[in-house]
Amino acid sequence: FAPASSISHAHQLTSTTSLLASRQPIMAGNWKMNPATEEDALALSSALTKLLGEETCAIDDSDEMCTEVVIFPPHPFISKVRDAVEEAGITVGAQSIFFEDKGAYTGSVAASMVKSIGCEYVLCGHSERRTLFNDDDMAINKKVKKVLEMGMKPILCIGETKEEYDLKVKNEVCAMQLSKDLVGVTKEQMKDVVIAYEPVWAIGTGLVCGAEEANDTHAFLRTVLANLYDDEVAQATRIQYGGSVTPDSVDGLMAMSEIDGCLVGGASLVAESFGRIINYKKE
């Protein structure tokens, strides 16, 4: 494990090999089970469309390094939120899917369903799904593969608990989650996979993992990807940080060389806060 030393915002890789891709910044807002009504969801969507800046992607933007903005509303709101934000260049995603295609799975939502209403991304393996809904690595792996099979992009969330952090097994836990959740995912498919490193102890707690520490963990995750695939995948895969990201912490996080975006919960429910986050200040 070699800690990353650079603190430059090096989304554009400096390798001489043309095989290595650029890592486009990606800012995501996970609304979780909020807000309470469709009316509130549309008000938040509308407010957000007015806060996009020069660096955020416009619809059909040809700039491959514009900041991609994705929001994850609750399933019932996805269609109308998509209608409200797509012209502004914001993409929508689903917070979860079930891995089966169809059938007697009361309460579940298939990948084809969210694909058909315009979702481009799906969160897989969020810690709240792991702990509250018993999503284990085998199920998460099936979901990741189903999302890819359907032509969407998974944001695969991994991260250690407070107990694991205190026991200093963070790297081992993250490496195990990555390797299990990516079983059978090909190198070619990895171009559509985003990883979100979310230390569970930092989610919704106000406890932010320090930017340098998060950066070191991201660098470690790239060594895991290099072992699972190769250096090309390790350097080209986008890795977001998530866990109590706010307007105050975003610039420091995004200044790190290995952090390509943020997965934002609470602060994404306040338009002005998320607006500041997606328009983070570059060095």
Ligand SMILES: O=C[C@H](O)COP(=O)(O)O
């Ligand atoms: O999906 C988002 C993460 O769980 C982070 O949530 P948070 O920003 O409220 O800590």
